Amino acid sequence: MPEHCPDAPLRSALLNDLYQLTMARAYDAEGMGQSATFELFFRTLPSCRNYAIAAGLADSLTYLEQFQFTESDLDYLKEQGPFPEPFLDRLKHLRFTGDVDAVPEGTVIFPHEPLLRVTAPILEAQLVETFLLNQVHFQTVAASKAARVMIAAAGRRLVDFGSRRAHGTDAAMKVARCSWLVGADGTSNLLAGKTYGIPIFGTMAHSYIQAHDSERAAFAAFARLFPGTTLLVDTYDTLEGVRQIISLRDELGSDFHPASIRLDSGDLAGLACKARTLLDEAGMNDVKIFASGGLDEYSVWDLVHSGAPIDGFGVGTKMAVSEDAPSLDMAYKLVEYGGQARMKLSTGKKLYPGTKQVFRYCGEGRFTHDVLARADEELDGEPLLKPVMQGGKRLPDAIPSLNESREYALRQIASLPDAIRSIEPAAAPYPVRYSAGLESEREEVEDWLDGET
Amino acid sequence: MPEHCPDAPLRSALLNDLYQLTMARAYDAEGMGQSATFELFFRTLPSCRNYAIAAGLADSLTYLEQFQFTESDLDYLKEQGPFPEPFLDRLKHLRFTGDVDAVPEGTVIFPHEPLLRVTAPILEAQLVETFLLNQVHFQTVAASKAARVMIAAAGRRLVDFGSRRAHGTDAAMKVARCSWLVGADGTSNLLAGKTYGIPIFGTMAHSYIQAHDSERAAFAAFARLFPGTTLLVDTYDTLEGVRQIISLRDELGSDFHPASIRLDSGDLAGLACKARTLLDEAGMNDVKIFASGGLDEYSVWDLVHSGAPIDGFGVGTKMAVSEDAPSLDMAYKLVEYGGQARMKLSTGKKLYPGTKQVFRYCGEGRFTHDVLARADEELDGEPLLKPVMQGGKRLPDAIPSLNESREYALRQIASLPDAIRSIEPAAAPYPVRYSAGLESEREEVEDWLDGET
Numbered sequence: 001m002p003e004h005c006p007d008a009p010l011r012s013a014l015l016n017d018l019y020q021l022t023m024a025r026a027y028d029a030e031g032m033g034q035s036a037t038f039e040l041f042f043r044t045l046p047s048c049r050n051y052a053i054a055a056g057l058a059d060s061l062t063y064l065e066q067f068q069f070t071e072s073d074l075d076y077l078k079e080q081g082p083f084p085e086p087f088l089d090r091l092k093h094l095r096f097t098g099d100v101d102a103v104p105e106g107t108v109i110f111p112h113e114p115l116l117r118v119t120a121p122i123l124e125a126q127l128v129e130t131f132l133l134n135q136v137h138f139q140t141v142a143a144s145k146a147a148r149v150m151i152a153a154a155g156r157r158l159v160d161f162g163s164r165r166a167h168g169t170d171a172a173m174k175v176a177r178c179s180w181l182v183g184a185d186g187t188s189n190l191l192a193g194k195t196y197g198i199p200i201f202g203t204m205a206h207s208y209i210q211a212h213d214s215e216r217a218a219f220a221a222f223a224r225l226f227p228g229t230t231l232l233v234d235t236y237d238t239l240e241g242v243r244q245i246i247s248l249r250d251e252l253g254s255d256f257h258p259a260s261i262r263l264d265s266g267d268l269a270g271l272a273c274k275a276r277t278l279l280d281e282a283g284m285n286d287v288k289i290f291a292s293g294g295l296d297e298y299s300v301w302d303l304v305h306s307g308a309p310i311d312g313f314g315v316g317t318k319m320a321v322s323e324d325a326p327s328l329d330m331a332y333k334l335v336e337y338g339g340q341a342r343m344k345l346s347t348g349k350k351l352y353p354g355t356k357q358v359f360r361y362c363g364e365g366r367f368t369h370d371v372l373a374r375a376d377e378e379l380d381g382e383p384l385l386k387p388v389m390q391g392g393k394r395l396p397d398a399i400p401s402l403n404e405s406r407e408y409a410l411r412q413i414a415s416l417p418d419a420i421r422s423i424e425p426a427a428a429p430y431p432v433r434y435s436a437g438l439e440s441e442r443e444e445v446e447d448w449l450d451g452e453t
Numbered sequence: 454m455p456e457h458c459p460d461a462p463l464r465s466a467l468l469n470d471l472y473q474l475t476m477a478r479a480y481d482a483e484g485m486g487q488s489a490t491f492e493l494f495f496r497t498l499p500s501c502r503n504y505a506i507a508a509g510l511a512d513s514l515t516y517l518e519q520f521q522f523t524e525s526d527l528d529y530l531k532e533q534g535p536f537p538e539p540f541l542d543r544l545k546h547l548r549f550t551g552d553v554d555a556v557p558e559g560t561v562i563f564p565h566e567p568l569l570r571v572t573a574p575i576l577e578a579q580l581v582e583t584f585l586l587n588q589v590h591f592q593t594v595a596a597s598k599a600a601r602v603m604i605a606a607a608g609r610r611l612v613d614f615g616s617r618r619a620h621g622t623d624a625a626m627k628v629a630r631c632s633w634l635v636g637a638d639g640t641s642n643l644l645a646g647k648t649y650g651i652p653i654f655g656t657m658a659h660s661y662i663q664a665h666d667s668e669r670a671a672f673a674a675f676a677r678l679f680p681g682t683t684l685l686v687d688t689y690d691t692l693e694g695v696r697q698i699i700s701l702r703d704e705l706g707s708d709f710h711p712a713s714i715r716l717d718s719g720d721l722a723g724l725a726c727k728a729r730t731l732l733d734e735a736g737m738n739d740v741k742i743f744a745s746g747g748l749d750e751y752s753v754w755d756l757v758h759s760g761a762p763i764d765g766f767g768v769g770t771k772m773a774v775s776e777d778a779p780s781l782d783m784a785y786k787l788v789e790y791g792g793q794a795r796m797k798l799s800t801g802k803k804l805y806p807g808t809k810q811v812f813r814y815c816g817e818g819r820f821t822h823d824v825l826a827r828a829d830e831e832l833d834g835e836p837l838l839k840p841v842m843q844g845g846k847r848l849p850d851a852i853p854s855l856n857e858s859r860e861y862a863l864r865q866i867a868s869l870p871d872a873i874r875s876i877e878p879a880a881a882p883y884p885v886r887y888s889a890g891l892e893s894e895r896e897e898v899e900d901w902l903d904g905e906t
Contacts (some may be wrong), residue, residue, distance in 0.1 A: 015622055017614075017641040018655030022679060026657075030674050032664060039767075076647040082679055123662055132599035134625055142618075164586035165780050167594075169468055172587055188470040194529040202471030204479075207787035211485060211575055212793040221483050226475060236798045236902060296786030321779040325619050328772045334660035342663040345689045384875055411537060 011063055014073045016130045021077065027123045028087050029409065037355050038121035039114040040136055041333075046325035050420045051430060053409060054115045055178050056106045056139030059217070060100075060132050061394045066095040067128060096124050100389035103358070104400070106143070106409025107384060108183055108416060110432050112351075112372060113358045115140065115384060119365075122337060127371050129332045137330045145322040146179035146295075148411055148423050152301035157312030159201045159341045160187040160321025161292060175320045181402065182409050188314070196402055198316035201314075203262075209235040216244045221250070229261040232292055233275070237395050238266055246282040260288035260311065268293070269276050269308040276309040290314065297423045298321065343445045352438050353445040358384040367415050373435035457880060459754045469527045469583045474530065474769050480501035480576045481540050488789035489575035490808050491582065492567040494744040494786075503873045504883060506600050506862060507560045507568045507629050509592030511855075512555075513585050514847045520549040520581060548823035549577050556811070557853070559596070559634055559821040559862025559868060563885050565804075565825060566811045567838060568593065568684055575790060590783045591624065598750075599632035600866055601876050604766050610656045610765030612875055614745060617772025629774045634855065635862050637743035641767070649855055654767075656715075662688040669697045673709070676701070681712040683743055686728070691719055695728045699735040700847035713741035713764065721746070729762040743767065750774065750876045796898045805891055806898040811837040826888035874875050 027033075045052065069077075069091045077083050077091070098120020110117055115136060118125045150158055160179040163172035174191030184198035193200035204222055209232065212218035219231050219241075233241030248256050262278075263271050268291045279287050291303065292314035300313050317323070333351060334342050341354035349394075352372070359371045359381030373379055388398035400408070419426040491552050498505065518639050522530075522544045529545070530536045549725040551573020561903050562568055568589060571578045603611055613632040616625035629645030640651035646653035657675055662685065665671035672684050674695075676856075686694030694714075701709045714732075716724050721744045744756065745767035770776070789808055795805035805825070812824045812834030826832055841851035853861070 001507060011622075012644050014644040015625065016618060016643050018643055018646075018653045019641065020655075020657055021643065021657065022656055023661045026675055026678050027664075029678055036660075036664065038660070061830055073647070076564065076643070080646075082655065099504045122660075126660060128616050131622075133621065134622060136619045137618050138624075163468070163470060164583050165585065165783065167591045167620035167779070168623030169587060169775070170586075170623040171591075172468065174621055182889075188472065190464050190469050190471055190474065190529070191467040193471075193533075194467060194526070200471045202473075202535065203475055205490075205579075206490070206797050207473055207575075207579060210478065210787045210797060211480075211489065211790040222479055225479050225482055229475075293578070317780045321620070321774075323779055326620070326776055326779040328776040334663045337664040344659050344663060402557050408618065423895065437772075 004239055007235050010448060011066055011131075013067055013069045013127070014076065015134070015371060018131060023126050024123045025087050027126070031056055033121055033123070034409065035119060036125045036194065036334055037117060037119045037336040038125050039063075039356060040116040040118075040132060040330065041112055041114045041334050042327050042328040042330040044111050046435045047425055047427075049112060050422065050426045051108050051144070051416060052411070053143040053182055054103050054136075054140055055105050055143040055181060056136035057102050057105045057116065058294065058399045059135045059139070059386065060102075060116065060147045061389055063102065063131050063135070064096045064098075064128060064392065065262070066393065067094075069094065084296060088314060094124065094127075095392060096120065096128060097392040098124055098389070099387065099391070101385045102388050103384045104375055104386070104408060105364060105405045106412055108367070108412045110430055113370065113432065116357055117385060119355075127350065133330060133332050134332045137328060138171065139178050140330070141322045141328055142171075142175050142178035142320075143182050143325065143409075145183040145319055145325070146184060147177075147321050147409075148177075148235040148297040149300060150183040150425055151421060152297040152304065152414070154304050154315055156310065157290070157302065159312070159314045160186045160319065161316035162312065163187075163189040163192075165317040166320040171320070175368045177402070179319065181218070181406050182413065183406065185312075192368050201423045203231050205231040206232065206388040207266075215241060219258075220252070221243055222250055223256050223258050227257060230260040230380060231258045232260050232264060232265055233300075234265045234271075238263060239274055239278065242278050245287075248285065249284060250340065254335050258287060260290050262290040262292060262314070264293040268310070269303055269306045272303075272308040274309050288312065294318065300425055313374065315438065327421060341441055341445050343449065344441070345446075345449065352434065352442055354438070354441045356438065362415065364365045365415060366417050367430070368417075369431035369433060372437050372438060374441055378436055384449045389416075454669050460767055461728060461890070464519055464564070464578070464584075465526065466520055466522045466715050467529065468587070469580065473580050473582060474901060475535060476579050477544075477576045478536055480579070481543060486574055486576070488572060489578045489787055490570060490572045490789040491578050492788050492809060493571075493585060493782040493783065494565055494567045495593075495781040497564050497782050498838070498882075499879055500778045500780070502597060503875065503879045504561050504563060504597070504869060505593050505781065506596040506865070507562045507589075507593055508558050508596040508634060509589035510555050510558045510569065510841065511852045512588045512592070513555075513569065514700055514852060516584050517549045517553065517845065518558075518634055518844060518847065519553075520547075527796050534746075545900050546581075548845060549576065549581060550845040551577055551842070552840065552844070554838045555841050556837045557861060558858045559865055561820070561865045562593075563823060563834065563883055566885065567809055570808065570838060572808075585665045586783060590781060592627050594775045594779065594781055595628050595773075596635050596862075598772055598778070600635040600862075601750040602632075602753060602772050603636040603865070604874060605750040605876055606759065607757050608898050609757065609763065609849040610743070611637045612639055612765065612767045613642065613772065614769035616640075616642040616645075618770040618775040624773070630855070632772065634859050635866065636859065638765075641814070656683040656843065657685050659685065659688045659717075661685075661847065668694060669701065672697055672711075673705070676709050676711050680710060681711040683715050684711045685715045685717060687716055687718045690729065691716060692727055693726045695731045698740075699731060699737065702735065702737060711740060713743050715745060715767070717744075717746040721763070722756055725756075725761040725763050728860055741765065743771070747771065754876055763808035765852040794894055796895070796902065798902065805895055807889065807891070807894045809891065811889040813837055815868065819870050820870060820883070821870075822884035822886060824886045824888050825891060827890040827894055829890055830890045832888065
């Protein structure tokens with residue numbers, strides 16, 4: 001059996017929308033070979049998000065470097081009809097030769113700010129849209145959700161338990177990656193542990209307890225094999241489970257020393273208090289309490305602020321699917337072709353033309369506002385988009401290690417104004433202004449379009 | 454470059470929760486080798502769902518047949534510490550040797566009804582939980598959402614446009630597959646077209662129009678290359694786009710004959726009416742109108758019932774992420790071990806023990822109610838769970854072709870009572886009763902647990 005290649009699943013050039021190929025065919029036939037610039041951004045934030053965290057750049061660059069149609073892909077396209085042989089031959093030899101500028105993974109980002117900008121011959125830039133959106137969209141959704149849970153956990157241990165209910169295998173991997181990026185302590189997902197070097201966590205499920213003739217027998221056997229483990233106490237009756245643990249300690253002495261217990265159902269705050277009292281009264285003050293079961297940032301926040309003696313959280317489904325905001329209104333839009341700024345005008349989706357840069361301003365260690373400007377403007381804020389790929393090759397140090405990105409992401413999140421960093425909706429959005437240069441560019445393009453179309 | 458293997462992404466035995474491995478290690482050390490039965494089901498439906506559509510079985514069986522740890526997986530596990538050499542050697546040779554019963558893909562299913570049942574030595578049955586849940590959960594979520602959109606479209610063309618905002622690459626593939634399963638007409642996703650044999654759709658995006666100096670020039674060039682294509686008319690001004698098309702027909706005559714136009718923004722109902730009038734007045738009655746842009750079953754339903762002259766819909770993000778219900782409360786629970794029925798009791802999650810069957814009853818071509826029973830009961834309804842795998846090998850005809858499953862799914866959906874089939878919440882849930890045999894089994898197991906734990 002061949003080794004799995006978990007870091008490159010479905011990196012097929014054919015994981016693509018058909019219209020990218022029909023447009024490519026048309027660009028080819030029309031001799032449209034000039035350079036195009038596309039920007040990837042989202043238009044609005046859901047009402048339950050004050051910011052987003054950019055993610056997905058590492059996979060995007062790997063995809064661009066490996067972009068290639070296989071013989072089998074080309075055979076499939078040939079069968080579809082509208083692609084003549086010379087065009088398929090062009091596809092066969094096509095590689096991505098363009099430039100990419102992007103904000104680093106872990107950057108706090110707001111509506112209309114480009115996360116990523118691709119400049120390449122239009123055919124190439126068009127053909128990579130679907131995959132770039134697929135990865136940057138979901139990883140940004142996942143990182144943005146996980147950051148909120150991390151904030152709610154307020155320094156307590158946070159572990160991703162979401163692999164089983166993430167949307168497929170790729171999502172399971174990316175949820176583990178993105179939650180680690182924004183400060184989670186690890187994941188239950190072994191393949192993510194192996195692939196990304198993330199700490200892994202896990203001990204037992206209810207089935208292990210149920211398969212034994214008694215909970216007590218299960219606890220004793222497991223703790224013998226795994227000293228310092230976590231025992232799941234809610235299979236039958238949570239506090240009875242805690243009492244079994246105390247009784248086993250009384251019986252077995254220092255041969256029985258679980259590091260923690262896990263509560264997975266019921267009134268977690270109330271049960272944690274009662275369990276803590278039972279453990280403390282038995283002198284087991286060092287046994288920690290870990291909670292899980294349908295948690296999200298709101299319930300974690302409530303548990304933390306109730307003063308419940310919970311030392312860590314396992315958060316699964318609602319973080320993995322970003323239950324309250326499973327998508328962002330993210331797009332990849334042509335902003336320049338053949339040296340001319342371009343803009344779409346259709347109702348409700350008016351955008352700024354031309355290549356842009358985001359300048360961020362700080363005061364007293366916090367972000368104060370951003371200015372969205374033309375890429376050729378020189379403002380005194382910190383420019384967020386940086387070159388990461390030139391001529392189809394990633395630049396040295398374009399992608400920091402995941403641990404470096406994690407430290408950067410944590411500094412980014414810590415730099416948010418308190419109202420924006422809150423898990424509650426901010427009274428006013430983070431200020432993003434538009435430079436005078438950008439406004440005048442927009443007027444010029446509107447005038448040009450009025451004349452042409 | 455090696456060929457991609459799109460149908461087997463991330464089918465790693467290591468795409469797993471760590472606790473499955475620690476439990477397996479404990480079962481091994483304790484000599485617990487007896488047969489276990491796990492059932493996969495969901496506990497409740499979200500308030501915006503009246504039913505679910507089972508999906509994910511085909512991938513589940515392929516996974517079980519291929520289940521194997523690689524050398525590299527085992528090296529990783531060894532580094533983690535708690536897995537001694539003899540256990541790793543057992544894993545090295547481990548294959549899935551169990552039996553699986555399941556409801557066919559496309560079956561309408563309700564809370565507490567098993568979609569799938571695994572009977573195998575407990576170590577094997579435990580180790581496959583994470584992947585089976587990951588696939589059956591998401592594919593069921595995706596099929597259940599897409600069925601609602603199909604119903605709302607009421608026979609008009611429906612195409613999956615969701616690849617770019619599905620949660621990662623695997624989700625993009627499975628959304629295409631599951632929406633086709635429940636009656637969509639195709640997908641924009643080329644790899645899904647190639648992998649699953651699904652019809653593919655797609656013509657042009659706004660970027661194609663923008664890259665030309667005028668919309669008119671773009672329309673003319675594209676329609677010359679792709680006679681009978683769909684032209685996207687809303688890049689600048691939707692009705693002006695329609696007028697350009699009429700004017701091009703006047704100029705070019707029969708050399709210009711798009712089959713349809715696509716509206717992607719604005720007041721779709723109003724614009725469709727106005728566009729229809731313009732086209733009809735110009736004698737272009739055969740040009741169809743296709744709509745897209747942020748649609749879901751509610752907006753599609755409203756458009757259809759407004760009488761808007763829309764012939765087809767492209768539905769993306771909200772279907773792909775199942776925006777209003779991105780997860781189901783799905784679990785894989787031990788119901789029997791060593792011949793003894795098992796049950797978890799913890800608060801709020803009380804379940805029925807033992808191996809179960811679902812019997813479905815019909816009247817006048819519609820489903821009337823289900824009865825959840827012990828697997829060994831013989832009721833006169835139609836049993837939904839059927840053997841699909843024995844001794845680790847799939848049974849002949851266990852998995853019909855995707856097209857056969859699609860026809861079955863459409864018959865299932867057509868057999869729902871009207872109130873349940875509606876996209877609005879039903880006043881009363883579909884009736885699922887519990888057999889007398891199941892109730893008495895539950896009492897017996899409760900008594901046994903009271904005595905033992």
